[in-house]
Amino acid sequence: MKKSILLSLAVSTLVMASHPIGDAGHALDGSHKSPVQSTHTGSSIINALKDGKFSFKTRTFYMIRTFESTATTPSKDSAEALTFGGILKYESAAWNNFKVGLAYYGNHSLGFFDRADGVGTSNLQTGNGNQAGDDITFLGEAYLQYNNANTMIKVGRQQLATPLIQNHDLRALPSVYEAAIIRNKDIPNTMIELGYVRAYSGFVSRDSRFNDYNSKWGKDGLAYISFKNTSIDDLSVRGQYIIAIDDQSKSATNIAVEDYKYLDAKYNLSFGTKTYLKAQYGGNGYQDADDSTMYGVKVGTSFGILDTALVFNDISNNSFKAVESGPMYTDWQQGYGNYEPSTAIGGQLVFKPMKELSLKVGYVDVSANEGNLRDDFSEFNFDGKYAINSSSKIRVRYSFKNQTNESENAISGNLNGSSGREDRQDFRVIYYLNF
Numbered sequence: 001m002k003k004s005i006l007l008s009l010a011v012s013t014l015v016m017a018s019h020p021i022g023d024a025g026h027a028l029d030g031s032h033k034s035p036v037q038s039t040h041t042g043s044s045i046i047n048a049l050k051d052g053k054f055s056f057k058t059r060t061f062y063m064i065r066t067f068e069s070t071a072t073t074p075s076k077d078s079a080e081a082l083t084f085g086g087i088l089k090y091e092s093a094a095w096n097n098f099k100v101g102l103a104y105y106g107n108h109s110l111g112f113f114d115r116a117d118g119v120g121t122s123n124l125q126t127g128n129g130n131q132a133g134d135d136i137t138f139l140g141e142a143y144l145q146y147n148n149a150n151t152m153i154k155v156g157r158q159q160l161a162t163p164l165i166q167n168h169d170l171r172a173l174p175s176v177y178e179a180a181i182i183r184n185k186d187i188p189n190t191m192i193e194l195g196y197v198r199a200y201s202g203f204v205s206r207d208s209r210f211n212d213y214n215s216k217w218g219k220d221g222l223a224y225i226s227f228k229n230t231s232i233d234d235l236s237v238r239g240q241y242i243i244a245i246d247d248q249s250k251s252a253t254n255i256a257v258e259d260y261k262y263l264d265a266k267y268n269l270s271f272g273t274k275t276y277l278k279a280q281y282g283g284n285g286y287q288d289a290d291d292s293t294m295y296g297v298k299v300g301t302s303f304g305i306l307d308t309a310l311v312f313n314d315i316s317n318n319s320f321k322a323v324e325s326g327p328m329y330t331d332w333q334q335g336y337g338n339y340e341p342s343t344a345i346g347g348q349l350v351f352k353p354m355k356e357l358s359l360k361v362g363y364v365d366v367s368a369n370e371g372n373l374r375d376d377f378s379e380f381n382f383d384g385k386y387a388i389n390s391s392s393k394i395r396v397r398y399s400f401k402n403q404t405n406e407s408e409n410a411i412s413g414n415l416n417g418s419s420g421r422e423d424r425q426d427f428r429v430i431y432y433l434n435f
Helices: 001-018 047-048 115-121 405-409
Strands: 051-067 078-089 098-111 137-150 149-158 177-184 190-200 223-227 235-244 259-268 271-284 294-301 306-315 340-355 357-368 377-387 393-402 425-434
Touching: 001 177, 051 115, 078 115, 078 137
Parallel strands: none
Antiparallel strands: 051 078, 051 425, 078 098, 098 137, 137 149, 149 177, 177 190, 190 223, 223 235, 235 259, 259 271, 271 294, 294 306, 306 340, 340 357, 357 377, 377 393, 393 425
């Protein structure tokens, strides 16, 4: 079965590659994000390099995470860091439809707090093969891209933007991948993307390097197909299927998850203001355990300067896992991508008193299914954004995660084989400045 799926992907890749190659500036939703660049031909490769563009996207990032003690364990030490970093990138102009990109990824402690205290913020290295607390510094992007008409091919280190594999931009740096992708839009109102992922930089690039994660993905990496379609008025549909090419790690042990599935839809309703209904489905195929199933619903509308929404998710049979993303409607800021069987319900309000200011508050209650205790909590979060000008903005985020007593008491006891967690609070202030 797996071989037939991979063969189908390979055939589809060849069919798509035979069409004209398209604009790589198109995002997953088909929108155009990059400025049009002139195409140099013949011997003007030097001119293409000279006409390339530099950009520098910076973040000054303060974060503190505090923990509360429980009846069975004392409170953990706080995690705190103040860092400065970002992405310094060069991308050439096009030459015969080719272009190259290189980007330095870095995040550096500003020295106000002990480096060991910064590890828990994920804004400094966590010690996965490196020194815990060190600055994050590595070549995050290095790619060759070919585009013309309706298809784009991109190979190398790059950001991805699919439902289950994305940059997951929750800290100073995004996650990035060693990958090869083909994106095509020959079918009207449809984007199809095929991809192969060999390695990535870990959650928010805290590994400060690329690892193949073969114990999770198998020794040969992941293959995927992703799509988006907007053929029907007021309806958009997205989906992704990911499969491990080999079901064993390099040490010849079985990996837990063989595949990842996701589908969602958004329908704009004709009544009210910006009223919509969203639905999502996902799941995983496990080798030696029950498969997981996730589904969710979100409904929203607006009242003047106030946007409102109600959200619901349910996970059953086993943990739902993404490769690197937080796809569920009830998961606003946690995003660890391994969600135990549970049921969640919540709501959010977004207040926009002026064009430059957005204030969002949300609350969710997550009830773990019997036999699970980690994802058993309520959470409040606040997210405020103010655009100072076109090049800079400031953002303030706060969340309080309140675990149930049963979850707290299971931190050290691992009741029923499931460990719990302690209450915690996160506070972040981020200043963005782009050049």
